[in-house]
Amino acid sequence: MSMDTPLPRSFYTRPVVTVARQLLGKVLVRRYGRALMAGMIVEVEAYNGADDPASHAFRGRTHRNDVMFRAGGILYVYFTYGMHFCANVVTGREGTGSAVLLRALAPLEGVRAMARHRSLPATPDNALLSGPAKLCQAMKIGREENGTDLCGERIWIEDRGLTVPPRTIIALPRIGITRGKEKQWRFCVAGSRYLSRRAGGS
DNA sequence: TCTATGATCGTA
DNA sequence: ACGATCATAGAG
Numbered sequence: 001m002s003m004d005t006p007l008p009r010s011f012y013t014r015p016v017v018t019v020a021r022q023l024l025g026k027v028l029v030r031r032y033g034r035a036l037m038a039g040m041i042v043e044v045e046a047y048n049g050a051d052d053p054a055s056h057a058f059r060g061r062t063h064r065n066d067v068m069f070r071a072g073g074i075l076y077v078y079f080t081y082g083m084h085f086c087a088n089v090v091t092g093r094e095g096t097g098s099a100v101l102l103r104a105l106a107p108l109e110g111v112r113a114m115a116r117h118r119s120l121p122a123t124p125d126n127a128l129l130s131g132p133a134k135l136c137q138a139m140k141i142g143r144e145e146n147g148t149d150l151c152g153e154r155i156w157i158e159d160r161g162l163t164v165p166p167r168t169i170i171a172l173p174r175i176g177i178t179r180g181k182e183k184q185w186r187f188c189v190a191g192s193r194y195l196s197r198r199a200g201g202s
Numbered sequence: 203t204c205t206a207t208g209a210t211c212g213t214a
Numbered sequence: 215a216c217g218a219t220c221a222t223a224g225a226g
Contacts, residue, residue, distance in 0.1 A: 054209070056209080062222085062223080079220075079222095080210065080221085081210050081218085081220080082210095086209060134211080174209070175209070175210095197210095197211080
């Protein structure tokens with residue numbers, strides 16, 4: 001698949017754990033003004049709709065989580081802890097309520113812009129995108145991006161051939177939840193230095 | 203109305 | 215270990 005070609009909508013209309021694993025190695029691209037920012041996905045978590053007690057969708061469709069229940073291939077952005085945004089890739093068909101939380105990216109493009117957004121010096125830095133709220137701050141993803149079509153021109157995910165072999169993917173329990181802890185639905189690129197702090201990164 | 207609580211992060 | 219800081223949902 002060539003550069004600048006968003007993944008097709010069919011990529012997202014599959015079981016959420018499948019999508020989560022296959023998102024590792026894919027590249028999230030964000031156009032913001034003149035800035036083009038990009039990073040390779042190295043850590044994600046799957047949230048399995050109404051069947052998953054750890055998911056925002058567990059208690060059914062509400063105003064807050066409405067975007068989660070739409071057809072896959074869009075972004076679900078939510079506000080948490082009174083100060084942070086987190087971004088999810090919605091999966092499945094209309095009414096499913098499943099999504100993949102983007103937890104960490106390896107910086108590829110737009111490092112200067114992302115560092116500025118994070119109030120950090122523009123030096124090689126593994127703290128730019130190493131956490132779900134950090135990557136939103138770096139890439140300027142907030143309330144306005146909730147519901148953004150990932151097959152559009154502002155935010156998309158593409159395949160640059162940075163394949164992550166299945167054997168280098170590790171599955172672990174999800175982070176920061178009180179229920180559903182037994183599921184190992186957090187997927188990381190083993191050994192990446194860009195994982196989130198709580199995953200063993202910086 | 204009122205309250206508890208986060209799919210967090212930075213600093214101590 | 216803790217403070218910052220607030221939308222959401224459920225209870226009264």
